[in-house]
Amino acid sequence: MKYGLRAQHAPVASAEECNVTIVEEARDSAPTAIPVEIGKPRGGPRDRRTLRKDSWWQSPTVTVVILSTFVGYSTFAAFQGRNYYVGSGRHRNLLSPFYSPCMTHACVAGSHPLGIWFQFWQFSPALLVLIIPLGLRLTCYYYRKAYYRAFWQSPPACAVADGHARYTGETRFPLVWQNIHRYFFFLAFFLNIILTIDAIEAFRLPGEGVGMTIGTIFLLVNAALLWMYSSSCHSFRHICGGNLNEFSKHRIRYRIWKIVTPLNARHMQIAWTSLVVVGLTDLYVRLVAAGVFTDPKIFVVH
Numbered sequence: 001m002k003y004g005l006r007a008q009h010a011p012v013a014s015a016e017e018c019n020v021t022i023v024e025e026a027r028d029s030a031p032t033a034i035p036v037e038i039g040k041p042r043g044g045p046r047d048r049r050t051l052r053k054d055s056w057w058q059s060p061t062v063t064v065v066i067l068s069t070f071v072g073y074s075t076f077a078a079f080q081g082r083n084y085y086v087g088s089g090r091h092r093n094l095l096s097p098f099y100s101p102c103m104t105h106a107c108v109a110g111s112h113p114l115g116i117w118f119q120f121w122q123f124s125p126a127l128l129v130l131i132i133p134l135g136l137r138l139t140c141y142y143y144r145k146a147y148y149r150a151f152w153q154s155p156p157a158c159a160v161a162d163g164h165a166r167y168t169g170e171t172r173f174p175l176v177w178q179n180i181h182r183y184f185f186f187l188a189f190f191l192n193i194i195l196t197i198d199a200i201e202a203f204r205l206p207g208e209g210v211g212m213t214i215g216t217i218f219l220l221v222n223a224a225l226l227w228m229y230s231s232s233c234h235s236f237r238h239i240c241g242g243n244l245n246e247f248s249k250h251r252i253r254y255r256i257w258k259i260v261t262p263l264n265a266r267h268m269q270i271a272w273t274s275l276v277v278v279g280l281t282d283l284y285v286r287l288v289a290a291g292v293f294t295d296p297k298i299f300v301v302h
């Protein structure tokens with residue numbers, strides 16, 4: 001670490017990441033150990049804002065900017081309730097990932113191959129669909145760390161003072177609900193299958209044949225990244241290799257665990273990439289549907 005000051009077991013966002021915080025001045029031979037206890041002040045610098053001399057604020061600032069932009073855009077897109085599907089009238093079959101699967105009576109013709117399941121739903125179809133990805137990302141172990149630091153300042157970074165007087169962890173309402181993450185994982189798994197089918201369906205160019213367009217590439221890349229995001233999930237890694245005492249007795253689980261572990265180490269990068277790409281995919285479909293530009297063809301087989 002290049003802080004000029006050395007931090008061991010630096011203060012982090014969640015209780016499972018460390019139990020004890022030790023902040024040690026570089027030239028101080030007697031380190032101060034500050035235990036982190038629920039309901040008590042969290043460890044970290046007490047008499048000043050930070051012990052760091054680097055630009056520690058950059059990471060939380062970037063997090064605030066990207067997450068705020070995404071939340072703002074996706075809220076607009078979800079409430080708009082139109083321009084989410086490019087259908088046979090334009091020889092395309094592109095459905096925005098924010099609106100898939102479209103299963104309410106408000107869904108435009110051609111956008112609901114699974115049928116209308118939610119007749120009662122009076123609002124934009126996306127508000128129903130987005131419950132799953134929103135629940136998954138909101139409770140994601142990585143995003144929790146990111147938004148606890150960036151928005152809640154708890155703490156903003158290692159060796160930076162906590163923005164709150166007391167540390168309460170995730171042991172009580174509402175944060176105890178973060179444990180629901182594993183169930184959202186299963187729901188998102190189902191959603192990934194739907195979005196993969198959408199990407200394959202996008203190769204169908206009604207009235208022209210089968211082919212590939214820029215829109216097809218967006219849907220394909222989006223589906224692939226969402227699979228990577230799910231596969232690198234901490235809950236999935238636990239499903240694969242958790243609660244086992246001897247890997248040698250569970251060869252298949254061990255092999256899957258070995259595959260997902262390197263992905264899990266890159267969960268942060270995959271989380272950001274897939275977030276940006278899912279937003280861009282919706283934006284692309286939205287602009288084509290609104291007639292801002294046409295979806296260019298790469299090849300067609302008649």
Ligand code: FES
Pocket residue numbers: 136140141142143181185229230232233234235236267
């Ligand atoms: S930990 Fe991020 S999706 Fe599960």
